Amino acid sequence: MHHALSAALLAPALFFSDTPSVGVEAGTKVTKTYENALKMELQSISIEFGDEEQEVPDEQLPEVTIEDNELVVFTDEYLAVEGGRGTRIARTFDTLEDSSSQTVSMPDGQGGEDLTEGESELTGTTVVFTWDEDEEGYASAFGEDQEADEDLLEDLEGDADFLFMFPGEEVEIGDSWEVEAEVFTLITSPSGDLKIDSEDESDDDDEFGEQFEDNLSGEFEVTLESIEDGVAKVVFEGVVETEIELDREAPEEAPEGLELQQGFEFSFDVSGTLLWNMEAGIAISMEMEADVEMNTSNTQTMGEQSLKQVQYFEGEYTATATFE
Secondary structure, three states, X not given: OOOOXXXXXXXXXXXXXXXXXXXXXXXXXXXXEXXXXXXXXXXXXXXXXXXXXXXXXXXXXOEEEEEEEEEEEEEEXXXXXXXXXXXXXEEEEXXXXXXXXXXXXXXXXXXXXXXXXXXOOOOOOEEEEXXXXXXXXXXXXXXXXXXXXXXXXXXXXXOOOOHHXXXXXXXXXXXXXXXXXXXXXXXXXXXXOOOOEOOOOOHHHHHHHHHHHHOOEEEEEEEEEEEEOOEEEEEEEEEEEEEEEEEEOOOOOOOXXXXXXXXXXXXXXXXXXXXXXXXXXXXXXXXXXXXXXXXEEEEEEEOOEEEEEXXXXXXXXXXXXXXX
């Protein structure tokens, strides 16, 4: 899940323009802690066969709960700061952990829990992000004396300071602007793809993540609500949606010609607050919560016949960040 920073050196200008930006002194170290939590519960199941659709009665519904919790902690050392952003940042990844579970309880009392733990090979490494003005993005490389797989650098993001929440121009108290749905990914995936994988990670998991990001739609409205006692309060809200379609491989014992597809539709109704210290030039915290709706479908197709099961979930997603 990111932050924007203001500058001690630029503090007078910042208070004049009300525009937060990165302004910490070179050599400053900031520990950034991000916690994401998702919990969803099954609400209904429907079964479609041809033109017929049938709802599973409530008394026959299993209780299904899906949870995911992620903890990301890294320390950024700002080696150089210019133009309102860190232009050279050494990022040491301290903690990269994820746990997910699916708990099922059937009406007859049977059930079980499937628990998955994830970790990353980036843990303990230091990556240096260097701003490229021409490309308007960060180049990444492992720090000196770091021995690690270069593939781990793919899809990392240098901006962990919420600069992506701003319009790239001066703003004043009371101003509002819009940012695109991709910001949701930047908020919920701090520093990009951190390769937090479990032992049973599959290609389908990679495809799921790619489609989730590529198919995001919607936008947030962002407002600089106030600046009080040197702390800027930025609020945002909006709805983002995405969908995923995956082709599944049929079991070896399945009849020839059987095709399997799995689909997901997500909707996130988001609201959040970003606080930051205008004088010190550093974000303080970010809190975001979202009401979540998910439809997941499993479809079996054989020739012109198809059987489709749709499960509907509701829940809540939260993301928090603190800078110290």
